[in-house]
Amino acid sequence: MRNAFIDELLILARRDPRIVALSSDIGNRMFDRFAAACPGRFINTGIAEAGMTGIAAGLALAGLRPFTYTIASFNPGRCLEQIRLDLCQPNLPVTLVGIGAGLSYASLGPTHHALEDMAWLRAIPNMTIVCPGDPLETRAAVRAALAQDGPLYIRLGKKGEPVCHRNIPEFRIGKAIEIKSGSDAVLLAVGTTLPLALAAAERLAEMGITAAVHSFHTVKPLDGELLGSIFSRTAPVAVIEEHAPAGGAWSGIAEWLAERGGGRAPLLRFGTPDAFFHEAGGQDWARKRSGLEAGVIASRISEVLSSRAGEKRAAPL
Amino acid sequence: MTDGAGLRQAARRIRAGILELSHRGQSAHIGSCLSVADILAAVYWGGLAITPENIASPDRDRLLFGKGHAAAAILAALAERGFFPREKLADFNRDGGELQEHPGPGWPAGVEIAAGSLGYAPPLAAGLALAARIQGRNFRVCAVMGDGECEEGSVWEAAMFAGGKQLVNLAALIDANSWQATGRTAEITGLEPLGIKWEAFGWRARELDGHNPEEIRTALAEFGRGDRPVALIARTVKGKGVSFMEDDNNWHYRTLSDGDLAKALRELKDGT
Numbered sequence: 001m002r003n004a005f006i007d008e009l010l011i012l013a014r015r016d017p018r019i020v021a022l023s024s025d026i027g028n029r030m031f032d033r034f035a036a037a038c039p040g041r042f043i044n045t046g047i048a049e050a051g052m053t054g055i056a057a058g059l060a061l062a063g064l065r066p067f068t069y070t071i072a073s074f075n076p077g078r079c080l081e082q083i084r085l086d087l088c089q090p091n092l093p094v095t096l097v098g099i100g101a102g103l104s105y106a107s108l109g110p111t112h113h114a115l116e117d118m119a120w121l122r123a124i125p126n127m128t129i130v131c132p133g134d135p136l137e138t139r140a141a142v143r144a145a146l147a148q149d150g151p152l153y154i155r156l157g158k159k160g161e162p163v164c165h166r167n168i169p170e171f172r173i174g175k176a177i178e179i180k181s182g183s184d185a186v187l188l189a190v191g192t193t194l195p196l197a198l199a200a201a202e203r204l205a206e207m208g209i210t211a212a213v214h215s216f217h218t219v220k221p222l223d224g225e226l227l228g229s230i231f232s233r234t235a236p237v238a239v240i241e242e243h244a245p246a247g248g249a250w251s252g253i254a255e256w257l258a259e260r261g262g263g264r265a266p267l268l269r270f271g272t273p274d275a276f277f278h279e280a281g282g283q284d285w286a287r288k289r290s291g292l293e294a295g296v297i298a299s300r301i302s303e304v305l306s307s308r309a310g311e312k313r314a315a316p317l
Numbered sequence: 318m319t320d321g322a323g324l325r326q327a328a329r330r331i332r333a334g335i336l337e338l339s340h341r342g343q344s345a346h347i348g349s350c351l352s353v354a355d356i357l358a359a360v361y362w363g364g365l366a367i368t369p370e371n372i373a374s375p376d377r378d379r380l381l382f383g384k385g386h387a388a389a390a391i392l393a394a395l396a397e398r399g400f401f402p403r404e405k406l407a408d409f410n411r412d413g414g415e416l417q418e419h420p421g422p423g424w425p426a427g428v429e430i431a432a433g434s435l436g437y438a439p440p441l442a443a444g445l446a447l448a449a450r451i452q453g454r455n456f457r458v459c460a461v462m463g464d465g466e467c468e469e470g471s472v473w474e475a476a477m478f479a480g481g482k483q484l485v486n487l488a489a490l491i492d493a494n495s496w497q498a499t500g501r502t503a504e505i506t507g508l509e510p511l512g513i514k515w516e517a518f519g520w521r522a523r524e525l526d527g528h529n530p531e532e533i534r535t536a537l538a539e540f541g542r543g544d545r546p547v548a549l550i551a552r553t554v555k556g557k558g559v560s561f562m563e564d565d566n567n568w569h570y571r572t573l574s575d576g577d578l579a580k581a582l583r584e585l586k587d588g589t
């Protein structure tokens with residue numbers, strides 16, 4: 001996702017002189033080509049995330065289109081009030097790019113885990129949150145960010161994620177992308193968990209259960225049309241995300257449902273716990289500890305389906 | 318007290334520990350660890366009053382290690398000094414182990430704070446130094462950080478606070494290796510001249526040879542007697558002690574192969 005991001009940004013920046021890339025001492029060599037192709041428009045602000053965000057706001061006030069880049073736990077964590085007051089309040093078109101979504105940097109410890117970032121940002125008016133599911137969605141998200149007029153957060157994984165789409169998908173902010181159809185269950189994959197959701201759907205298929213998989217890439221604003229349609233049916237809906245329970249996509253969808261008096265389908269959460277990870281281990285290990293595994297997801301969905309079938313049978317006529 | 322030769326010996330063992338640990342855990346930031354090795358030898362071999370014996374005492378001096386990405390360095394130093402059994406190091410970066418690539422709150426005694434997000438040590442250190450004053454205790458506090466780390470605004474908020482409050486029991490020890498993650502510090506911001514910045518904030522600043530552990534130890538032993546907090550700017554070489562790592566910032570990112578490890582350890586053994 002990292003390479004897709006910078007490649008796409010460079011393509012756009014060659015044509016659009018308003019684009020400025022800022023990094024707070026992150027992305028070794030990754031901006032070299034950008035800096036050479038767009039002299040003066042790559043700025044390393046030093047290790048100063050709050051300052052970088054304010055500087056980006058200043059650039060945007062003059063009509064430029066800044067993209068700020070650093071590790072997702074620091075962007076937004078280290079510059080939250082600058083985001084709230086400098087970017088969101090005046091609704092300035094600055095794109096924040098966080099690399100290392102969720103558990104991507106698990107082995108680096110809690111300082112580098114981005115498991116509350118969506119909660120922080122979802123709470124702020126005018127903010128848009130986009131979590132691309134693969135490198136192609138990343139490219140599309142960068143273009144969509146430029147086309148939009150307000151602050152936007154792109155939550156990226158790291159390097160080397162598999163491509164899940166055949167070609168660059170038709171990408172609209174706030175509109176999930178159906179990757180696979182199915183009628184027994186609905187899997188909503190948020191960003192980095194897209195390959196995991198597809199693997200879980202395969203496990204379910206082996207059990208004779210067909211699951212739809214959507215890349216639920218926009219966490220704010222939610223795709224109300226899709227939610228309206230899936231919750232009017234009864235197939236269980238599973239949200240799969242590398243995020244804590246409070247304030248992430250699952251939480252946003254639960255709030256959406258509660259406001260409408262609930263839906264017919266059960267809503268399941270697959271995410272990280274409300275706890276710090278103090279154990280060493282990489283992303284696979286940390287995901288396993290959180291139940292973010294294809295087999296675990298598939299068996300819980302199948303349990304929900306069979307317990308409901310049991311209820312139906314047991315119900316008196 | 319350990320003599321000069323003993324100090325240099327300790328630093329060399331810390332470096333060997335860093336290399337072994339980074340290799341076993343396949344962790345990066347090896348250059349950042351090697352540049353701070355002599356500083357840690359000076360700290361734990363007499364510079365500060367922190368020993369395995371007094372580590373539970375509220376009157377011990379405190380070392381706050383801000384550059385958490387150099388976790389392997391502080392682990393190697395504490396293990397070498399006997400703060401915890403060496404076997405514990407097997408946990409470093411092992412699935413399910415207790416030691417992640419940055420220090421956490423559950424780390425062995427001697428690691429006072431979790432770290433990994435840069436710029437946090439100076440305010441914490443100022444708070445601890447102020448606590449000593451409020452509680453009428455005599456301990457001293459030293460924050461170790463990188464030069465790049467000094468770009469964070471939180472560093473200067475603490476600097477202004479501590480200067481204004483004349484927290485004489487506080488020191489900032491800067492591992493000034495002239496590199497940060499993506500380039501030379503001097504090319505990225507206007508960080509230098511560092512000394513007069515600290516002076517302007519009400520500190521006494523002093524330049525040191527960051528690879529002369531005796532000089533650092535003496536400076537550490539002395540601070541706390543003057544009328545201001547002290548900034549010790551230790552000029553260092555990133556990757557110090559291993560020829561093919563020295564001043565090569567690729568070792569901010571690279572991990573060690575078996576061959577690299579053997580070659581690096583051989584150099585340490587042959588060096589003086």
Ligand SMILES: Cc1ncc(C[n+]2csc(CCOP(=O)(O)OP(=O)(O)O)c2C)c(N)n1
Pocket residue numbers: 024025026047074078348349350352384386433434435436462463464465466467492494496497498555569
């Ligand atoms: C707040 C924050 N921003 C960015 C990083 C990523 N990062 C880790 S080490 C590093 C460079 C540190 O440079 P310096 O303080 O000079 O220490 P050195 O590694 O050169 O010894 C950066 C930017 C971080 N850990 N924390």
